Structure formats: C-alpha cells, structure tokens
Amino acid sequence: MADSIVMEEMTWPQVKAALEGGFDTVILQSASVEQHGPHMPLLTDTLIGAEVAKRIALKLGKTLVAPVIRPGLSNHHMAFSGSFTVSPETFKAMIEDCCSSLAFHGFRNIILLSSHGGNFTYIDGIAPSIQLSMKRQGFDTRIIPHVNPGRYSRIQQDFLGEKYGVPLEEAGFHADVIETACMMVIRPDLLHMDQAAPGYIGDNLPLLDRIFVEGMHSVTANGIIGDPRRATPAMGEALLEHLTGTLAGELQRRLGRS
Numbered sequence: 606m607a608d609s610i611v612m613e614e615m616t617w618p619q620v621k622a623a624l625e626g627g628f629d630t631v632i633l634q635s636a637s638v639e640q641h642g643p644h645m646p647l648l649t650d651t652l653i654g655a656e657v658a659k660r661i662a663l664k665l666g667k668t669l670v671a672p673v674i675r676p677g678l679s680n681h682h683m684a685f686s687g688s689f690t691v692s693p694e695t696f697k698a699m700i701e702d703c704c705s706s707l708a709f710h711g712f713r714n715i716i717l718l719s720s721h722g723g724n725f726t727y728i729d730g731i732a733p734s735i736q737l738s739m740k741r742q743g744f745d746t747r748i749i750p751h752v753n754p755g756r757y758s759r760i761q762q763d764f765l766g767e768k769y770g771v772p773l774e775e776a777g778f779h780a781d782v783i784e785t786a787c788m789m790v791i792r793p794d795l796l797h798m799d800q801a802a803p804g805y806i807g808d809n810l811p812l813l814d815r816i817f818v819e820g821m822h823s824v825t826a827n828g829i830i831g832d833p834r835r836a837t838p839a840m841g842e843a844l845l846e847h848l849t850g851t852l853a854g855e856l857q858r859r860l861g862r863s
C-alpha cells in the first residue's frame with residue numbers, strides 16, 4: 606500500500622492498487638491564490654485546503670485526495686497585488702474535467718469541497734450540471750458537494766469562541782486568527798507574524814454581500830477580516846481537528862457509511 610493518500614504524491618500502480626482495494630471515494634478540493642493580509646502568503650487557502658482534505662480523507666477511510674484546484678473565484682481580492690482570479694467558465698471547466706478524469710479511473714464518489722469562500726456558492730450551483738455530465742459520459746459516479754456558504758467559517762468561529770473565548774468579531778473570516786493558527790501548523794516558515802495586524806473588526810457575516818460586490822478593499826485596508834494576533838500552533842491543531850472531524854462525520858452520513 607502507498608504511504609500517501611495524496612494522488613499527486615503517488616505512482617500510477619499505487620493509485621491502481623488503491624482503486625482495486627476499495628478506495629472508491631476521492632476529495633476534490635478547490636482553493637484560491639489570493640491575498641491573505643500582510644502576514645500570510647497568497648497560497649494560504651491552497652495549503653489549508655490540502656491539509657483539510659488530507660485529514661478528512663484519513664478520517665473517512667478508503668478515500669484519496671485529488672489535486673487542489675486553484676486559482677479560484679477571487680474577483681473581490683483583485684485590489685490587492687498578486688491575487689489571481691479565473692472566470693466562472695474556466696473554474697467550472699477545471700472542476701468538470703477533473704471529475705471526468707477521476708470518474709474515468711473508477712472513483713464512485715467525488716466530494717467537492719472548498720477552502721475559499723468565494724467558490725462556495727458557485728460550486729453548489731454547478732454540482733447538478735456536473736452530475737449530469739458524468740451520466741452523459743456513462744460514468745456511474747456520484748458528485749457530492751459539501752460547501753455550505755458561511756458554515757465552514759462558522760464551525761471554526763463557534764469552536765474558537767467556546768474553547769478560547771475569542772469573540773466572533775475578532776475571529777473574522779479572512780486572513781484571521783483561524784487561518785493564521787492553521788498556517789502555524791502547516792507552513793510556519795511562510796508566515797510574517799511581525800506584520801500581523803487587526804483588519805476589519807465587527808459583525809462580519811453581514812459583510813459578505815458587500816465584499817462580493819464592492820471588493821474586500823471596501824471594508825479592510827490590509828486585506829484582513831478579524832484579528833490574527835492571538836493565533837497559536839496549538840489553536841491551529843485544535844481547529845483543524847475540529848473542522849475536519851465535523852465535516853468527516855457529516856460526509857460519512859452522506860456517503861451512507863454510518
């Protein structure tokens with residue numbers, strides 16, 4: 606058996622053996638390459654997304670992780686240098702073509718996740734047409750989107766409030782204490798904590814509509830929603846386990862395994 610469940614790190618005979626050994630499920634994570642404040646790299650969502658996908662796959666069992674799709678839908682971050690965005694058509698084509706590749710190799714369940722908020726609603730919207738496309742191509746593969754807008758953040762914000770006493774306004778949802786703590790676990794070498802500073806502080810979920818229309822820069826000058834300064838590696842580890850445990854439990858039920 607392969608040491609890794611990350612397809613890109615595996616050889617083709619290892620993937621073949623996994624499929625023959627009952628690995629019928631795969632996670633296709635979408636992310637972004639976009640600004641994450643002055644203290645974190647553009648790759649933040651991609652790195653967190655890869656880690657989250659890996660932890661969920663291990664919890665589910667018999668599940669592999671496909672390449673993380675990025676850049677994503679990041680129009681609202683373009684005022685910040687270096688951010689990438691792709692058109693909805695390009696994004697959809699990437700997801701659909703990856704699903705076709707995975708279905709072609711024999712995966713029966715493709716779980717669509719996103720570690721970037723801007724992709725959430727869109728993925729939910731295109732999932733039925735990708736499912737139809739699988740059928741038209743003759744694949745008996747189930748497309749399972751699990752991207753409830755706002756909820757991904759909420760699971761972590763609530764946990765942070767209960768366990769660490771961080772108020773909702775400070776927890777934020779972009780380049781915040783949550784993402785910073787996770788990055789302290791995943792790639793601490795890419796952080797510049799001396800540059801970490803508060804961004805927009807306040808009731809932040811009602812901001813979403815404005816952010817998607819007017820851009821992040823309309824509410825935050827440094828690109829942060831929340832305050833990243835309380836982040837610790839222990840907090841990051843606890844958050845990653847809480848989020849992936851919650852999502853894996855929900856997905857087990859959707860897969861009909863529990």
Ligand SMILES: [Zn+2]
Nearest residue numbers: 649650780784
């Ligand atoms: Zn992010």
